[in-house]
Amino acid sequence: MKLxxxxxxxxxxxxxxxxxxFALNLYTGPIIAKNSxxxxxxxxxxxxxxxxxxxxxxxxxxxxxATVTAVHKETSGLGYVIEAxxxxxxxxxxxxxxxxxxxxxxVICGIQLVSHxxxxxxxxxxxxxxxxxxxxxxxxxxxxxxxxxxxxxxDSVSAALNALAANNxxxxxxxxxxxxxxxxxxxxxxxFTKLLEETASGNIQKAFQAENxxxxxxxxxxGEKSYLAVVNAMGACKVYDTEGNDVTxxxxxxxxxxxxxxxxxQAAYLDPFKSKIEKMMEGAADIxxxxxxxxxxxxxxxxxxxxxxxxxxxxxRSVGFHQMDIYFIIDANGAIxxxxxxxxxxxxxxxxxxxxxxxxxxxxxFVGITGDTFTGEEVIIATATMTSNAVKQATEDTFDAFNxxxxxxx
Amino acid sequence: MxxxxxxxxxxxxxxxxxxxxxxxxxxxxxxxxxxxxxxxAAVLIAMLLSSIVISALHKIIxxxxxxxxxxxxxxxxxxxxxxxxxxxFPNVVEMLGVHLATLAVSAVVYRDAEEVADHNGEATSIKxxxxxxxxxxxxxxxxxxxxxxxxxxxxxxxxxxFMQDYKISAIAGAFGGYLVLAIVMAIINKITKLHHHxxxxxxx
Amino acid sequence: xxxxxxxxxxLAGILSNNYALLHFLGTGAVLENERSSRRSLTLGLGTTLVxxxxxLITWPLNTYVLAKVPYLxxxxxxxxxxxxxxxxxxxxxxxxxxxxxxxxxxxxxNGAVLGLCIHNTHDEFVxxxxxxxxxxxxxxxxxxxxxxxxSTLVDEEAVPPTFRGLPIDLLTAGMMVLALLALNFKF
Numbered sequence: 001m002k003l004x005x006x007x008x009x010x011x012x013x014x015x016x017x018x019x020x021x022f023a024l025n026l027y028t029g030p031i032i033a034k035n036s037x038x039x040x041x042x043x044x045x046x047x048x049x050x051x052x053x054x055x056x057x058x059x060x061x062x063x064x065x066a067t068v069t070a071v072h073k074e075t076s077g078l079g080y081v082i083e084a085x086x087x088x089x090x091x092x093x094x095x096x097x098x099x100x101x102x103x104x105x106x107v108i109c110g111i112q113l114v115s116h117x118x119x120x121x122x123x124x125x126x127x128x129x130x131x132x133x134x135x136x137x138x139x140x141x142x143x144x145x146x147x148x149x150x151x152x153x154x155d156s157v158s159a160a161l162n163a164l165a166a167n168n169x170x171x172x173x174x175x176x177x178x179x180x181x182x183x184x185x186x187x188x189x190x191x192f193t194k195l196l197e198e199t200a201s202g203n204i205q206k207a208f209q210a211e212n213x214x215x216x217x218x219x220x221x222x223g224e225k226s227y228l229a230v231v232n233a234m235g236a237c238k239v240y241d242t243e244g245n246d247v248t249x250x251x252x253x254x255x256x257x258x259x260x261x262x263x264x265x266q267a268a269y270l271d272p273f274k275s276k277i278e279k280m281m282e283g284a285a286d287i288x289x290x291x292x293x294x295x296x297x298x299x300x301x302x303x304x305x306x307x308x309x310x311x312x313x314x315x316x317r318s319v320g321f322h323q324m325d326i327y328f329i330i331d332a333n334g335a336i337x338x339x340x341x342x343x344x345x346x347x348x349x350x351x352x353x354x355x356x357x358x359x360x361x362x363x364x365x366f367v368g369i370t371g372d373t374f375t376g377e378e379v380i381i382a383t384a385t386m387t388s389n390a391v392k393q394a395t396e397d398t399f400d401a402f403n404x405x406x407x408x409x410x
Numbered sequence: 411m412x413x414x415x416x417x418x419x420x421x422x423x424x425x426x427x428x429x430x431x432x433x434x435x436x437x438x439x440x441x442x443x444x445x446x447x448x449x450x451a452a453v454l455i456a457m458l459l460s461s462i463v464i465s466a467l468h469k470i471i472x473x474x475x476x477x478x479x480x481x482x483x484x485x486x487x488x489x490x491x492x493x494x495x496x497x498x499f500p501n502v503v504e505m506l507g508v509h510l511a512t513l514a515v516s517a518v519v520y521r522d523a524e525e526v527a528d529h530n531g532e533a534t535s536i537k538x539x540x541x542x543x544x545x546x547x548x549x550x551x552x553x554x555x556x557x558x559x560x561x562x563x564x565x566x567x568x569x570x571x572f573m574q575d576y577k578i579s580a581i582a583g584a585f586g587g588y589l590v591l592a593i594v595m596a597i598i599n600k601i602t603k604l605h606h607h608x609x610x611x612x613x614x
Numbered sequence: 615x616x617x618x619x620x621x622x623x624x625l626a627g628i629l630s631n632n633y634a635l636l637h638f639l640g641t642g643a644v645l646e647n648e649r650s651s652r653r654s655l656t657l658g659l660g661t662t663l664v665x666x667x668x669x670l671i672t673w674p675l676n677t678y679v680l681a682k683v684p685y686l687x688x689x690x691x692x693x694x695x696x697x698x699x700x701x702x703x704x705x706x707x708x709x710x711x712x713x714x715x716x717x718x719x720x721x722x723x724n725g726a727v728l729g730l731c732i733h734n735t736h737d738e739f740v741x742x743x744x745x746x747x748x749x750x751x752x753x754x755x756x757x758x759x760x761x762x763x764x765s766t767l768v769d770e771e772a773v774p775p776t777f778r779g780l781p782i783d784l785l786t787a788g789m790m791v792l793a794l795l796a797l798n799f800k801f
Binding site: 435508514 | 634635636637638639640641642643645646685686687688691692693695696700719720723725727728729732733774775776777778779780781782783784785787788791792795
Binding site: 010014017018021024025028029 | 686689693
């Protein structure tokens with residue numbers, strides 16, 4: 001009886017409140033539904049002002065890069081909103097989530113970094129430097145102090161816009177000559193890290209210095225045409241036209257102007273390098289500097305004699321977690337005789353957890369390796385990936401320089 | 411249980427006990443002032459409405475059915491309130507998450523119903539509900555102010571520029587909930603010297 | 615289901631997914647707890663049972679019946695929890711009354727149980743059941759450890775008067791939170 005009564009009371013209460021909720025739902029239901037639809041639109045509207053409704057057209061597009069996760073079309077024709085991701089060497093748990101709004105003419109009208117787990121992220125106002133740009137992203141720079149993350153961000157945005165252009169949704173942006181030439185620098189001079197802008201004069205429209213001191217790059221004009229001139233730390237110069245052809249031979253005047261400008265600013269690596277060689281191989285004689293037209297991380301090269309045999313020395317300034325100074329001495333047969341570096345690990349700043357390394361054994365591990373037997377295993381320093389990569393680059397660049405030297409000598 | 415002798419903990423001067431029971435939702439919703447105000451309003455209205463209904467019905471409902479009946483009445487009101495809030499304050503509901511629903515089984519509301527509304531008329535019940543609800547709102551808002559300012563460097567969700575470099579994210583997190591509520595509660599104790607009452611209460 | 619996954623869920627239930635300490639669900643029930651370890655364990659075990667059985671019922675209910683009327687969720691869930699608690703109380707009356715002095719019903723209807731049922735609706739059925747057991751065990755351990763801590767550690771005289779009572783209880787629980795967070799490596 002008690003149970004029955006309790007049951008009846010409960011049923012009554014539940015029925016009354018259920019009814020009340022049903023009634024209230026008639027009022028709140030539509031509002032809630034509208035809110036949740038609005039919330040989805042709000043997210044996209046944050047980069048597309050005034051967007052009314054969106055249609056997901058991801059599935060209809062071809063050849064989307066892996067970084068593009070979704071493409072929404074604003075149904076009234078305002079443009080498109082792209083959801084993209086980006087991953088850099090500094091990405092922690094999850095990739096960056098990026099929301100890009102592109103208007104119907106292909107110009108970025110809004111952009112947002114929605115979430116990220118970068119350990120070094122660019123400033124909050126960096127994405128807004130993309131607004132107003134088309135797929136060429138002319139004038140968009142990387143963010144100093146967060147080069148890896150901003151490069152990944154820029155690449156992702158660029159890939160997303162290019163994909164829309166490739167699908168004929170927007171017009172592809174047109175790149176100016178100097179943008180084409182500037183973007184060419186990493187290809188023709190892979191050893192130049194982080195270009196810092198310098199003062200320009202004469203035919204030089206824009207001048208850049210590689211932060212690692214590996215050389216200079218110049219955007220130059222002669223008549224109507226623009227050229228890219230690169231000068232390495234050893235003083236060699238190459239000139240390229242906008243199509244990427246090596247036109248050094250036809251533009252000796254430009255090359256000389258570039259060389260002169262570079263020579264005035266170039267840090268002197270040769271003298272300290274000479275004394276370094278003498279330290280590494282006591283009794284080295286006839287140290288003769290060599291000029292190579294490689295544009296990698298090798299900043300200085302020299303030949304010398306030691307106990308009657310000829311040796312070659314190379315100085316590479318590749319960048320790991322920090323700027324590195326790495327030296328190689330190679331015998332006439334192309335085998336490493338000695339390897340040294342100013343410092344491998346910058347413990348006080350970074351490697352709090354670093355257990356220490358046997359530097360002598362590490363250096364000795366390089367002895368006898370030639371360009372053909374180098375596997376990349378030799379460079380690995382446990383827990384120090386970026387330093388290992390820098391050593392690897394220095395080693396490869398040195399062998400490339402050696403091959404160029406040998407090729408040139410033949 | 412003697413009839414009519416029971417009033418709320420708060421009116422007896424022992425808000426500590428009340429706060430123990432409500433510590434969960436106080437800490438959960440004190441991450442943001444908007445959430446704190448929303449939760450405060452929800453607690454206040456839920457207590458008010460259920461107190462009124464329960465004090466009106468307590469003579470009709472037999473003793474053995476009181477627990478389930480009161481529980482369902484409170485749940486009903488909490489559901490209605492959360493539906494209303496979802497329509498008009500969706501952001502707040504999202505911030506509160508599951509805590510808004512679990513208010514239905516919160517011991518704060520239930521004990522208020524059981525110990526006050528069940529033994530008193532509407533007037534006392536309404537007064538108790540109002541005082542308790544406002545007390546909780548104030549505590550939550552104060553905690554939220556501190557946690558937003560020091561933990562997230564925001565006010566009402568808006569970033570405070572000069573605090574950006576000095577924020578302590580742990581204060582916005584779970585531990586901050588305990589720490590800040592403990593300090594706020596200690597200050598309340600100090601101001602009101604309520605701990606004397608508390609000691610007496612514990613000795614009884 | 616993979617044993618590794620199950621172990622992960624159980625560990626999370628005790629550590630990173632600790633309802634009472636980190637999610638603030640059922641915190642009141644834990645903070646209030648001054649019972650002996652044996653009583654705490656019995657109550658916790660009972661609550662775990664309530665969590666698992668409630669999830670067994672609420673998950674299918676939510677998936678198949680409540681999809682059309684989501685606004686009834688809280689009401690239905692509370693009703694289910696209430697019934698489960700009452701039924702367990704009737705069945706295990708002797709055990710519970712011996713150990714818990716019959717406050718089981720009031721204790722077991724708490725935010726952790728309801729919150730868990732609601733959270734679980736977002737998971738797969740099997741995951742939801744395992745999570746329920748894990749969270750229940752975490753809840754049981756938390757309240758037992760907390761009561762033990764409180765009875766052994768706190769010397770009332772050593773605490774400044776204004777911090778006696780709730781503030782020092784909160785700080786005690788806060789220290790447990792710090793320990794858990796340290797295990798999660800995140801703050």
